Amino acid sequence: MLFTPRFQECAGTQHVDATKDKASIVCTFAGNPAPQLVWYRQIDNQPIQTDSSFVVTTESENHGKYKSILTFDRTKLAAVPLTTTTKSPAESSTQTAIKGNNYYEQLLNSGFVAKLILNNEEKDSKKITIVGDASKAKVNALDNSSRQTLSASILVLFASFVLHYLTQ
Numbered sequence: 001m002l003f004t005p006r007f008q009e010c011a012g013t014q015h016v017d018a019t020k021d022k023a024s025i026v027c028t029f030a031g032n033p034a035p036q037l038v039w040y041r042q043i044d045n046q047p048i049q050t051d052s053s054f055v056v057t058t059e060s061e062n063h064g065k066y067k068s069i070l071t072f073d074r075t076k077l078a079a080v081p082l083t084t085t086t087k088s089p090a091e092s093s094t095q096t097a098i099k100g101n102n103y104y105e106q107l108l109n110s111g112f113v114a115k116l117i118l119n120n121e122e123k124d125s126k127k128i129t130i131v132g133d134a135s136k137a138k139v140n141a142l143d144n145s146s147r148q149t150l151s152a153s154i155l156v157l158f159a160s161f162v163l164h165y166l167t168q
Contacts, residue, residue: 001032002032002033003030003031003032003064004031004123005029005030005031005035005116005118005123005124006029006030006031006116006123006124007027007028007029007114007116007124007126008028008029008030008065009027009028010026010027010028010029010114010126010128011128011137012126012127012128012129013128013129013130013131013136013137014026014128014129014130014131014137015130015131015132015133015134015136015137016108016130016131016132017132018074018104018105018108018132019074020074021073021074021075022071022072022073022074023071023072023074024069024070024071024072025069025070025112025128025130026067026068026069026070027067027068027114027126027128028061028065028066028067028068029065029066029068029116030064030065030066031064031066031116031118031123032064033118034060034064034066035116035117035118035123036116036117036118037058037066037068037114037115037116037117038114038115038117039054039056039068039070039112039113039114039115040112040113040114040115041107041110041112041113042110042111042112042113042127043106043107043110045113048070048112052073052076053072053073053076053077053080054070054071054072054073055070055071055072056068056069056070056071057069057071068114070112072104072107074104077102077103077104077107078102078103078104078105079102079103080102080103080104081103082100082102082103082106108130109130111127111128111129111130112127112128112130113125113126113127113128114126114128
């Protein structure tokens with residue numbers, strides 16, 4: 001069965017313990033044919049490539065459902081020189097620095113974007129904010145398509161009960 005790519009679970013706020021050597025953020029998604037989830041840095045809107053600092057793994061769960069895990073290495077990213085964003089003189093002479101003592105902290109402070117791509121076309125995206133306090137991370141947040149699917153399932157179940165009751 002063919003169905004449009006969509007996020008299953010991809011919390012807009014995810015917890016990362018910035019003191020650990022390795023940390024991960026996760027999004028689950030679905031689609032048939034299989035879409036590709038591409039991770040982007042919000043710092044510069046560039047896609048993240050797997051290298052010694054970042055590892056992107058995608059696991060096929062079942063029936064067109066997938067899990068993408070972005071794992072980053074704090075030690076290697078902390079050694080990367082700091083970056084700043086500067087507006088051109090025509091726009092403004094103001095220089096905007098992204099908060100953080102090193103590149104790793106800058107990445108965590110600016111966050112990430114997960115984009116679902118099918119046939120070189122972006123189908124959906126989620127901005128992800130990183131928090132250090134686990135209690136501030138959103139857990140099991142439902143996106144619109146999941147809410148619609150849940151609502152439709154409840155309606156069908158209710159209709160089945162009513163039909164069963166009326167036929168007795």
